[in-house]
Amino acid sequence: MVAVRESAPRRHIDWGRVGLHVGCLAVLLVMLYPLAWLIATSFKPADEVISSLRLLPSRLAMSNYTTALEGVGGVSVLRLIGNSLVISTGAVLGNVISCSLAAYAFARLRFTLRGPxxxxxLATIMLPQHAVLIPQYIVFNQLGMVNTFWPLVLPKFLATDAFFVFLTVQFMRGIPKELDEAATLDGCGPFRTFFRIILPLSRPALITTAIFTFIWTWNDFFLQLIYLFEPEKFTITLALRSFVDTSSQSAYGPMFAMSVIALLPIVLFFMAFQRFLVEGMASSGVKG
Amino acid sequence: MSRVTYHDAARVFTGNSPVRAVDNLRLTVDDGEFLVLVGPSGSGKSTALRMLAGLEEIDEGSVHIGDTDVTSMPPKSRDIAMVFQSYALYPHMTVAENMGFALKLRRIPKQDVRQRVAEAAELLDLTEYLDRKPRALSGGQRQRVAMGRAIVREPSVFLMDEPLSNLDAKLRVETRANIAALQRRLGTTTIYVTHDQTEAMTMGHRVAVLADGVLQQCDTPRELYERPANAFVAGFIGSPAMNLETVPLTAEGARLDEVTLPIPRGAMDSLGGGSEVTVGIRPESLRLVSDEQPDSLALHVELVEELGADCLIHGRTAVDGKRLIVRADGRRPPALGDTVHVVVRDPEEIHLFDAGSGNRTA
Structure with a gap:
């Protein structure tokens, strides 16, 4: 074998590309600055929180975290996170189960008025949340469910998030029809075809649904504010507000610490599941 | 006993103008027979198969498997197994799970399932792939898994819908022979759909030719080739296709260009004194002769396809400009632009069809 040595190429500096990268970095910095400031500020001593725009604290203060971990109004942080987790998990379960069932019906089953x-x-996607808020509140009030988690979780079990139904329908339409037919010949009815074939193959769509439902529910403030009154039932987002107005002097430092604590679970959740987002698997068993 | 019978079965797709995708199909497939349904696309061959599978409604008539009327039976009760064109393997299951799925649903004990899957895998040379997912298999292996999935069920009828069309040419020829051998060994009634007439001729005990939803002819490959029932079958079976020309009829015979092709008296009578007749001559029934030969047909050569052993001469007749294909010896192909002379090898090999209906005469 003849070794071919290439002469080292002369380094050209492409100033256009350098400019582009510098520009991108600058934009990135602007976008990430608030987040960086939030994290940095959570470590600042109380007197520096508002007064200073500097990113780095003059000295690391853990006091914000100790205050935040004590909780709000006698409710511990663990309880707050637990409440958020219960609601978010319930919403995820509800959406994944109900939206996939509804999507299967729309994507595969034939019934009268399917199109309309x-x-x-789909039209309900355009309906603003605020338009249905008051009627919905009245209904839940009549049912005696106000100040419980039910108003936040129950609707998810009824496939009310049309966006996720639509997303899953589109995904299921991409699964080859022959698989359903093969399953029918193998002895599956509509339900078994759904559970044994369509559901496992819709995993990417289900995971997308789960991730977004979790993040949106976890970050939600408005509905939780409307339906939950007792501090015992507060979620972490409601607790954040309490730092601002419960004490005469707003406790910004602990609030930022709490914000960081509130961010951690969704970051972890996203990191755990994001690789499934890109996974496409349905088409690989069909065609040679 | 698993004879399959279509009793005037029809499938009508409703719409603005209803389409009779399968029109009054009357067909019997004997126990253990390998029947090939062949036809151009849109001929209703796949629909006919899917009607038997239960994936397509039977709008008129009935379908029987053995002595059972399965017309309104759900697919799983029909005791059939189907191999799809796309194979339709479940991507999230291993080869073994794919093959055993139907048995598992029927609550057959795990031990038995495993054994039957292992036997089928052995038969199809798939043993080492049992734990793989379909995506880790080649096209040919996937095709065999699809076959295996049908075999383990031990059905009374196999249905195959163009199972070879996703394979490359070499593998297709190989698999064609394997499937035919497997069918003989298992002795299971098989209905096989294809648009490829070579597959039809080489695999089937009998071949049913469909066009526009209507059964044209069902016969052995040899009979289809030698006595096509109408001009459609004549043109569809055989490669290259039979030369079919509608020509004037005289008292002596059919006038093709300047030549009169003799017509047997019996055939002449059944033509009923029409003024035209459709003449069918296979490319291999024409023979090159020297230009002095009387009654030979002069052809202007437009294209020569050399196949090695043979060559195919595409030409136009000198007077009427009719296109004809001649299969000739591959060692001495004529050049483009030459004029060659041909005669029909044997007058018996001239096929005659009614110019109007296209049906064979005598």
């Missing part, structure tokens, strides 16, 4: 019903469901 699908259009109607």
């Amino acid at each position: 019903l699908f259009a109607l469901m």
Whole structure:
């Protein structure tokens, strides 16, 4: 074998590319600055929180975290996170189960008025949350469910998030029909075809649904504010507000510490599941 | 006993103008027979198969498997197994799970499932791939898994919908022979759909030719080739296709260009004194002769396809400009632009069809 040595290419400095990268970095910095400031500020002593725009604290103060960990109004942080987790997990379960069932019906089963019903469901995407808020509140009040987690979780079990139904329908339409037919010949009815074939193959769509439902529910403030009154039932987002107005002097430092604590679970959740987001698997068993 | 019978079965797709995708199909497939359904795309061959599988409604008539009327039976009760064109393997299951899925659903004990899957895998040379997912297999292996999934069920009828069309040419020829051998060994009634007439001719005990939803002819490959029932079958079976020309009829015979092709008296009578007849001559029934030969047909050569052993001469007749294909010896191909002379090897090999209906005469 003849070794071919290439002469080292002369380094050209492409100033256009350098400019582009510098520009990108600058934009990135602007976008990430608030987040960096939030994290940095959570370590600042109380007197530096508002007064200083500097990123780095003059000295590391853990006091914000100790205050935050004590909780709000006698409710511990663990309880707050637990409440958020219960609601978010319930919402995820509800959406994954109900949206996939509804999507299967729209994508595969034949029934009268399927087209108009699908259009109607899609139309609800355009309905602002605030338009249905008061009627919904009245309904839950009548049912005696106000100040419980039910109003936040129960709707998810009824496939009310049309966006996720739509997302899953589109995904299921991409699964080859022959798989359903093969399953029918193998002895599956509609339910078994759903559970044994379609559901496992819809995993990427289900995981997308789960991730977004979790993040949106975890970060939600408005609905939780409307339906939950007792501090015992507060979620972490509601607790954040308490730092600002419960004491005469707003406790910004502990609030930022709490914000960081509130961010951690969703960051972890996202990191755990994001690789499934990109995973596409349905098409690989079909065609040679 | 698993004879399959279509009793005037029809499938009608409703719409603005209803389409009779399968029109009054009357067909019997004997126990253990390998029947090939062949036809161009849109001929209703796949629909006919899917009607038997239960994936397509039977709008008129009935379908029987053995002595059972399965017309309104759900697919799983019909005791059939199907191999799909796309194989339709479940991507999230291993080869073994794919093959055993139907048995598992029927609550057959795990031990038995494992044994039957192992036997089928052995038969198809898949043993070492049992734990793989379909995506880790080649096209040919996937095809065999699809076959295996059908075999383990030990059905009374195999249905195959173009199972070879996703394979490359070499593998297709190999698998074609394997499937035919496997069918003989298992002795299971098999209905096989294809658009490839070579597959049809080489694999089937009998071949049913469909066009526009209507059964044209069902016969052995040899009979289809030698006595096509109408001009459609004549043109569809055989490669290259039979030369079919509608020509004037005289008292002596059919006038093709300047030549009169003799017509047997019996055939002449059944033509009923029409003024035209459709003449069918296979490319291999024409023979090159020297230009002095009387009654030979002069052809202007437009294209020569050399196949090695043979060559195919595409030419136009000198007077009427009719296109004809001649299969000739591959060692002495004529050049483009030459004029060659041909005669029909044997008058018996001239096929005659009614110019109007296209049906064979006598």
